[in-house]
Amino acid sequence: MATEVSQLIGIKTNIGGYFFDAFLKLDHSSKLKITEHPVEEGANIADHAYVEPQSLTIEIGMSDACTGLVDGQFEQKYTRSVSAFDTLKTLQEQRIPLKVHTRLKTYENMLIETITVPDDYMTLYGLRATIGLREIIVAKTNTVTMPNRTSSAPQKTGETQKGTVQPISGTNTKSSSAENKSTLAKGYSLLRGG
Numbered sequence: 001m002a003t004e005v006s007q008l009i010g011i012k013t014n015i016g017g018y019f020f021d022a023f024l025k026l027d028h029s030s031k032l033k034i035t036e037h038p039v040e041e042g043a044n045i046a047d048h049a050y051v052e053p054q055s056l057t058i059e060i061g062m063s064d065a066c067t068g069l070v071d072g073q074f075e076q077k078y079t080r081s082v083s084a085f086d087t088l089k090t091l092q093e094q095r096i097p098l099k100v101h102t103r104l105k106t107y108e109n110m111l112i113e114t115i116t117v118p119d120d121y122m123t124l125y126g127l128r129a130t131i132g133l134r135e136i137i138v139a140k141t142n143t144v145t146m147p148n149r150t151s152s153a154p155q156k157t158g159e160t161q162k163g164t165v166q167p168i169s170g171t172n173t174k175s176s177s178a179e180n181k182s183t184l185a186k187g188y189s190l191l192r193g194g
Contacts (some may be wrong), residue, residue: 012069015058015112015131016091016098019069020084022061024128026102029055053135056100056107060084062127081127088115088131097136109136 013023035048062084068074074083091098092112100107114132122128 013102015100015133018073018084018087018091020060021063021066021069021080023058023102024061025057025059026104027057028102028104029057053137054107055113055135056102056110056133058100058131058133060127060129060131062129064125079125081123081125084127085115085117085129088112088129097138098133100133107133107135109138110134111136 012019013026014020031052033050033052037048039045039048062074062081064079064081066080068080074080074087077083077086092115095111097109097111100110110133112131113134114130116130116132117123118128
């Protein structure tokens with residue numbers, strides 16, 4: 001007997017509302033990124049560390065011999081295991097954030113990062129898949145419109161005093177054309193016999 005999805009969504013482990021036959025293993029991962037630079041004594045440590053996006057690795061199992069927990073799920077292809085694999089691939093390709101409910105935590109905004117599926121004689125009539133999910137951190141921003149204020153006395157820019165350029169006294173300002181030649185030009189002239 002199949003059950004309504006809305007009755008199961010908050011109590012049974014699922015990925016985006018899809019209920020697989022077995023959830024064999026779930027690995028929850030939460031990591032805090034801590035600065036490697038020295039921190040000044042007395043500084044707020046929270047400014048030097050942040051929580052990275054959470055990740056979740058789920059190993060699922062599907063059997064072609066079972067009936068589904070929910071009517072209509074995994075019936076698109078010729079077997080339930082192929083339908084489940086196709087559903088996972090579609091969810092990954094659509095890149096739509098998923099809600100994942102587990103016994104320990106409900107994750108919001110998760111994307112399927114990896115799908116690993118062995119296909120051998122052991123999985124001929126079923127599916128065993130490892131799904132790697134990663135959280136997308138969503139930030140909310142606000143746009144504020146500031147009133148256009150005009151000053152009663154607009155600022156004026158002054159002129160820059162440039163001064164005058166004068167030659168340095170005691171130096172010869174005129175030089176011969178031979179002194180003005182570069183070393184490369186002098187070398188070229190010597191090679192040409194000039």
